Structures are given as C-alpha cells and as structure tokens.
Amino acid sequence: MLIVQKYGGTSVGTVERMKAVAERCLRTQRAGHQVAVVVSAMSGETNRLLELTRQLHEDPNDREVDVIISTGEQVSVGLVALAIRAAGGKARSFLGSQCKILTDSSFARARILEIDGQPIKDVLAKGEIAVIAGFQGVDDKGNITTLGRGGSDTTGVAIAAALGADACEIYTDVDGIYTSDPNIVPNARKLDRISYEEMLELASLGAKVLQIRSVELGMKYGVRIHVRSSFSDVEGTWVVPEESSMEKVVVSGVTASRDEAKITLEDLPDMPGIAARMFAPLADENVSVDMIVQNQGYDGTTDLTFTVPKGDRKRSVQLLTDKVPDIVGTKGERISYDDEICKVSVVGVGMRSHAGVAKTMFELLAKEGINIQLISTSEIKISVVIARKYAELAVRTLHDGFGLSLPPADRTGL
Amino acid sequence: MLIVQKYGGTSVGTVERMKAVAERCLRTQRAGHQVAVVVSAMSGETNRLLELTRQLHEDPNDREVDVIISTGEQVSVGLVALAIRAAGGKARSFLGSQCKILTDSSFARARILEIDGQPIKDVLAKGEIAVIAGFQGVDDKGNITTLGRGGSDTTGVAIAAALGADACEIYTDVDGIYTSDPNIVPNARKLDRISYEEMLELASLGAKVLQIRSVELGMKYGVRIHVRSSFSDVEGTWVVPEESSMEKVVVSGVTASRDEAKITLEDLPDMPGIAARMFAPLADENVSVDMIVQNQGYDGTTDLTFTVPKGDRKRSVQLLTDKVPDIVGTKGERISYDDEICKVSVVGVGMRSHAGVAKTMFELLAKEGINIQLISTSEIKISVVIARKYAELAVRTLHDGFGLSLPPADRTGL
Numbered sequence A, B: 001m002l003i004v005q006k007y008g009g010t011s012v013g014t015v016e017r018m019k020a021v022a023e024r025c026l027r028t029q030r031a032g033h034q035v036a037v038v039v040s041a042m043s044g045e046t047n048r049l050l051e052l053t054r055q056l057h058e059d060p061n062d063r064e065v066d067v068i069i070s071t072g073e074q075v076s077v078g079l080v081a082l083a084i085r086a087a088g089g090k091a092r093s094f095l096g097s098q099c100k101i102l103t104d105s106s107f108a109r110a111r112i113l114e115i116d117g118q119p120i121k122d123v124l125a126k127g128e129i130a131v132i133a134g135f136q137g138v139d140d141k142g143n144i145t146t147l148g149r150g151g152s153d154t155t156g157v158a159i160a161a162a163l164g165a166d167a168c169e170i171y172t173d174v175d176g177i178y179t180s181d182p183n184i185v186p187n188a189r190k191l192d193r194i195s196y197e198e199m200l201e202l203a204s205l206g207a208k209v210l211q212i213r214s215v216e217l218g219m220k221y222g223v224r225i226h227v228r229s230s231f232s233d234v235e236g237t238w239v240v241p242e243e244s245s246m247e248k249v250v251v252s253g254v255t256a257s258r259d260e261a262k263i264t265l266e267d268l269p270d271m272p273g274i275a276a277r278m279f280a281p282l283a284d285e286n287v288s289v290d291m292i293v294q295n296q297g298y299d300g301t302t303d304l305t306f307t308v309p310k311g312d313r314k315r316s317v318q319l320l321t322d323k324v325p326d327i328v329g330t331k332g333e334r335i336s337y338d339d340e341i342c343k344v345s346v347v348g349v350g351m352r353s354h355a356g357v358a359k360t361m362f363e364l365l366a367k368e369g370i371n372i373q374l375i376s377t378s379e380i381k382i383s384v385v386i387a388r389k390y391a392e393l394a395v396r397t398l399h400d401g402f403g404l405s406l407p408p409a410d411r412t413g414l
Helices: A015-030 A045-056 A063-088 A118-125 A151-163 A196-204 A212-221 A272-284 A310-323 A347-355 A359-367 A388-401 B015-030 B045-056 B064-085 B118-125 B151-163 B196-204 B212-221 B274-284 B309-324 B349-353 B357-367 B388-401
Strands: A004-009 A036-041 A090-092 A099-101 A110-116 A129-133 A135-138 A144-146 A167-172 A193-195 A227-231 A235-238 A253-257 A260-269 A290-294 A299-311 A333-340 A341-347 A374-380 A381-387 B002-007 B034-039 B089-093 B101-103 B112-115 B130-133 B136-138 B142-146 B166-172 B192-194 B226-230 B235-241 B253-258 B260-269 B292-296 B301-311 B335-338 B341-347 B375-377 B381-387
Touching: A004 A333, A004 B335, A015 A063, A015 A129, A015 B045, A036 A063, A036 A118, A036 A151, A045 A063, A045 B064, A045 B260, A063 A129, A063 A144, A063 B045, A063 B064, A063 B226, A090 A118, A090 B064, A099 A151, A118 A129, A118 A151, A135 A299, A135 A359, A135 B166, A151 A167, A151 B349, A167 B192, A196 A212, A196 A235, A196 A253, A196 A341, A212 A227, A227 B034, A253 A388, A253 B260, A260 A272, A272 A299, A272 A310, A290 A374, A299 A310, A299 B112, A310 A333, A333 B130, A341 A388, A347 B130, A347 B192, A359 A381, A359 A388, A381 A388, B002 B015, B002 B151, B015 B034, B015 B064, B015 B192, B034 B118, B034 B151, B045 B064, B064 B089, B064 B130, B064 B136, B064 B142, B112 B151, B112 B335, B118 B253, B130 B151, B136 B196, B151 B166, B151 B212, B151 B226, B151 B274, B166 B341, B166 B349, B192 B196, B196 B212, B196 B235, B196 B253, B196 B341, B253 B388, B260 B274, B260 B341, B274 B309, B292 B375, B301 B309, B309 B335, B341 B388, B357 B381, B357 B388
Parallel strands: A004 A036, A004 A167, A036 A129, A090 A129, A099 A135, A167 A227, A193 A235, B002 B034, B002 B166, B034 B130, B089 B130, B101 B136, B166 B226, B192 B235
Antiparallel strands: A099 A110, A135 A144, A227 A235, A253 A341, A260 A299, A260 A333, A290 A299, A341 A381, A374 A381, B101 B112, B136 B142, B226 B235, B253 B341, B260 B301, B260 B335, B292 B301, B341 B381, B375 B381
C-alpha cells in the first residue's frame, strides 16, 4: 500500500521525537508499504518567527511573512530526512516548490490548485521515504505561499489525493475522534469510523483535531483519513465516505462551543431589507455571524437573534448602534445581548432518515430543566443555544440519552 | 547608479540592526541609486541549525543540510524586506531559487553557474529594493544548494556581475583592508584601493575580510568591490582591477599566519617519484599542503620541507609513517616537525617590476636577527617561514621597512 503520514508540530517538537517519527516511518515501510511523510514546523517555531516579523512591522506584508514562516517546515523536512537516514533508512526531503504544490497567490491563506505527484512517486519507487513540507506551496510565479494555520493537515490529504494513496494517517496527540469531549463526558467513546460530513460538522464545532479544509479535500477526492496518536500504535478513527461507514448510527457525536455570544434585537419593524441592512456593517468589519433566528410577531414587528464570536460581541453592538440607529434605536435601546451562552450540537448522518432526533433532543434537555434559547438545524446537525452554566450537563445528558457510550450495535431506540 | 550591498550576519544579527540596514538601503536609494541587497543569516543561526543536524546524524547528508541551513538566509531576506517596508520603502525578497542563482549540484560547496538577473532588474525598475538571500542557490533539478562558508560575499559579487552593477559594497565589522593587522601593527594604514590579485594573496593569508571566491569572481567579471563598515559612513577599501589602482606601490600589505606547522624529511633518496609518493597519502586524506620546498644535496639525498594546517600535523606525520615507511623510515626516523612557526608574507603587484623586494625583505629580517627557515615566492608575494615568537616583530619590521604606514606618495625608495 501507499501510505501518507502527517506529523504535527508536537510530534516533531524535539530531536528525540523526530527520531520516534523516523522509527514509525521505517516500521511502516518494513511492513511492506510505500511511505510519504508530511511534517509541520517544530512546535513553537512558527510563533517565534511571527514574533520576529511583528518586531519589524506592525502589519507585516503577507508575501514576506510566508517567506519567513515557511522556513519552519523546511527545517523539519531536512531534520526528519536526516533522522530516517540515521536510523538506516533512505529519505529525501521535498519543499512545496519541489513537489510541486501549486497554489493561488493568496499569501497566508493560499489554496492548493494542483500537485505534481511524479517527483514523489519516483522517490517512493526507489524504496526511499519522501519527506514533504506541510503548510507551504508555491504560486505560478514562483512565490512561496502558506496555507494558513493547520495547513499541514491539508497538505497531507492533498498529497494523498495526488499520489492516489490508500490512506492518509494524521498523527496527533489524541488517539482519535470521540463521541464527545472526554473532559466533559467521561464515558465518551472513540469512534472507529465517521463520515466526512459528520467530521465537518464536528470540526467546525470545536473538536479541533482535523483542519476543516483537509476534511473537505478528503471528501472531494475520497481520501481515507486515519486520525491516530503519535504516541501509541492503537487504531484511531477513520474519516471515510458515508457509504463505507459500518456504523449506521443516528447520532455520532455531541459537542459544545463556549466561544459565542448572543445578540437580540426586539420589536424591529417587520419589512423587507431589515436583515440585510442589519448585517451589512458586521460583514464590512469581518464579524462572522453564526446562528441567525428571526421570529415574526403579530403586531408588525419582528425579533432577530444571532450569535457572534464572544470577542466580537462588544464591537458588534457598537457597530449596529453607530451604523443603523434607525433600526436599533439611537441609543441602542432595542439591542440586548448575552455573553453567558453555550451552543450544544448533536451530529449524525442518520438524522437524514430519522425524524425523531430533534424531538428526543428537546425532551432530554427539558427533563433536566434546561431552557432552549435558540434552535438551528442542518441536514445532519441540530444545534441549540442554552445558558452556559448548563453546558456540561446538557452534553452529558444528550450523550447518554442517545446511547453514545455504547457500541452502536448495543444501542436501543434512538 | 546600480549598487549591490551585501550585509553579513553581524550586520543583521538583531531586529535593531536590521532596521539600521533598512535605513542605509533607503538612504542609498534616496541618493538616486537603484539598490539590490544581499544578506546573510542572522549571526549564530547557521551554527544553531548545524547543531540540530548533528544531533540527528553524525555525518549528515549534504543535500538535507543545505535544505536546513539555507533557511537562515531565507528568514533574513523576509525580515529585511519587512524592515525596509516599515521604514517607508518598497522591497521584495528573493531566494536563490527565485533570482535565479543556478549552481552545480555540489551540496555544501556549490559553485554558481549562472544568474538570471531579469527578475531583480524588473523589481529595481519599479523603484523597489531587491533583498536577495546570500549563500544559497538552486541546481538544475530544483535542489537547494549552498556555497560554503562566506558564500554570501560570493553571492553579492555574482549578483553585481549579473546586474552589471556599478559597485558591490561589502558591509562588515571593519572599515576596510589594512596594510597589516592593526592588532600587531598599530600604525597600519587603511588602503584606499587594492587590486584583485593583491586581495587574493592577502585573503588567503589570513586577512579574512572578503571570501576568496568572491574576489576571484570580482576579478573575472570586473566587479568593483567596496569593503566598508556597516557601523559608519566613511569610505572603505575598493578592490578593483589593477590598471585602475591609483596607488602604484611596490608592496601593499604584510600579513602573518600562525595556522601552520612545518614537516621536514631529511636524507631522502633523490630519485624521481619520491615527492609524488610522499604527498599521495596526504591528498587522499584531504590534508592541504601549502609551502613546499625541496633542496637537492650533493650526496644523492634530498631534503623536503612543507607546511600543513596545524590541526593536521599529527595526522600527517602518522599517515606518512604508515603509508610510505620505505621513504620516511619504518619508525619515521627521517621525519621531523615544528609547530612553533609562522608564515610572514609581503604582497604587492609592484613586485613584478621591482626586483629588489625580496632582498630588502631578507635584509630587514636579518637586521633584527630573525632567521628564515623557508622561502616561497609568487609573482606578487614573498612568504617566509620563521619562528613563531618573531611573528609580531617581523610584521612590524617589514611594515615600517616598506613604509606602509605612510601614504604612497610620501614613501621613499622601495
């Protein structure tokens, strides 16, 4: 088989850990596989370099920042290649410009357009291990680009797609994807498999194990992603196409996000264009609005509630008061907000065919006396906003209520 | 004018010094010039990276080492470009692969084959400052190469040649080339001009201000090199073609090297092939032999004396005893050595037309009671080996004897 292994900054954080990475690569190779490795910068290195740029320029040019921070991965590939050689193997490093990982020219957040897998295939065919720099690429003018934070996951999956690899193993400091946060739900269960779609919903909700773009890319090219621990040999979680998921479960996971605040506008005139005018000033200032719920009243007025990142709440209220005083009141008297909220979500592809999930979810919360402030649903996710103090209780209640601590075969009812 | 400025590791060693470099670049630009800057890695960075490689592999692969250590200059170009932007200028960084500095594939000691100056010229034509990574290049397969220690000087001169620059300014921590080491000769005089040929002899003798290959390159392409201090604005020393040197002096400088040891073989059979057999084992082990003097005796035997780097002396004696016992004696009884020597040289293009320099040199030394052990001459240099304890006395004596502390016009006689 051809296997791509991606190691994060912690996994290559010291010389000793690099040696462990080298050993694992060689073990995989000795088991009869071809191995391509994607590595991140040593942990702390990217931040060290960013700090240098900030000492020189308060708003440093993105092209130059990419030239600087891409050196983190460049050092890592050279060192890991040396570690593999020191352990008796054959290895060759590749930079983004050598692979060649062609991206657009959006410095600091470039997107991969194309990868020429041939140079890597040539090296693998000679029995060598290819060690590829994550996070970086090159545009069509030869400029160095970077893919944004977490970009090494994306490189790993993109390389796996370009090589037609049998699997892309993402090595991290947890041993897989869990049905919920084990810190909140002690009996959270590690998932053997999860679909790309579910993983996308979970990733964006705070289960920050896999970079979301890497999952999108995996879905697009059908790359089988194996999330597993770099500190053990146990199987982790496979992120795979829905049809190949053996666990035909209704709900796969429960997550909570505490990073948002809620803003409510009451008694707005109920007429076309109000919502558009409301959100324009926020969009102009790059405030990302998440859940939006509007309730039409009977009296020609309407209530509008939405969530924003907690750190943007104060600025958002100010922006609305300043920019659309005719809607929110010149003193903002129609605005209220709540920072003490929490968004709890259940995710699962099985919801598509099981109508009762929402009902069960609401009943489980009601039984615990937890009031629901907002509801928002997608095809495979139901999210509710509740008071923050109930976050852990809600997650545990839903986790147990949907039987997530049991293997799928043992669950009854929903 | 088009001016190339090269800054070494000390000149870009801190964020503050990078700001000073940026200011100087912009000052040069405001004076009406186009400016291309070549920078080294921040001081200490290359050694830090080399230390990492050694922790992973006792004999690290040169290709991977080049991938790793070339990041030092990569970080520098990005940071200096940011510093210029922060100071209100326009700047763009270039890596060796972007310039494009094509080299052979001799990793760790690559030689420049060709430079495509067009991308840099395009940037300069737009009024921007080009910031170019020193020390690194790329081979025809896209591998990163490095030019060896001091390679940034070579990059600077090569870039100046490729751009047809009017001058290549080498910024360093001394303010020019001196007639001798000011630590030994307090009245050593800074040279206004020196020819490439003289600089080559001086550089290889220990005046380690300019990397020797950069001088060769400057001579080949007629690049006018200006060695000057990065901490002041005073004129330094111009290294220029001989014909444009205004100082038609006989002797330009006096240097001493204490890095060598002397090995003598006495009473060797005087027959063809002896010298070749003697030096073969040393060449095989990369011992670089410097001065070689052979004296034929009257009795069918010959004496052979040569110098080697001090650190190689012990190994050299062992190698000769082991490999050519029939020549040196099975117990090495024909070998003797002396670690306490010093090589003192006077250099000057004027020697070509002045026969009396050697005579004057020997007389000056004799007057001080300094015995000459070995003599070796080239077209523009005379070197003698003397006891180390006389090193400083010899240098001062020759410096004053040839009148080097006086401006050329004020010198009398030789």
